[in-house]
Amino acid sequence: MQRTASIIITLALVIGIGIIVTSGSLFKNKGGTQSAQNVEIKDGVQYIRIEAKGGYSPKVSEAKAGIPTKLIVTTGGTFDCSASLVIKSLNYQKILPQTGETEIDIGTPKAGEPFQGVCGMGMYNFVVNFT
Numbered sequence: 001m002q003r004t005a006s007i008i009i010t011l012a013l014v015i016g017i018g019i020i021v022t023s024g025s026l027f028k029n030k031g032g033t034q035s036a037q038n039v040e041i042k043d044g045v046q047y048i049r050i051e052a053k054g055g056y057s058p059k060v061s062e063a064k065a066g067i068p069t070k071l072i073v074t075t076g077g078t079f080d081c082s083a084s085l086v087i088k089s090l091n092y093q094k095i096l097p098q099t100g101e102t103e104i105d106i107g108t109p110k111a112g113e114p115f116q117g118v119c120g121m122g123m124y125n126f127v128v129n130f131t
Ligand SMILES: [Cu+2]
Pocket: 081, 082, 119, 120, 121, 122, 123, 124
């Protein structure tokens, strides 16, 4: 009887640890790939893709400083206010097309000077950190 109990406890421990390890690595992967997917350097120009629909995604991006950089804001059936984009540091304000891509030249960013965009109402935002 005691032996059965210890086998059950051991099994429960193994399954428990398995779940913790699996969910931990899943969580890690999610955070790690998010930024790499939307930042790309092509022919010496850095492109940062931001999706605008019901807010901005990803909300936080990591990119490199000292490279000419362009922001590509994509919309797809965007009818909410995230289509009304305001970038204070560039004095930029525009109503994005409901569906399409808008390229915005943001110059050559400096390290430690994050770049921020907000919706026309100031309720949604996104940040790009440059290092
Ligand atoms: Cu808004």
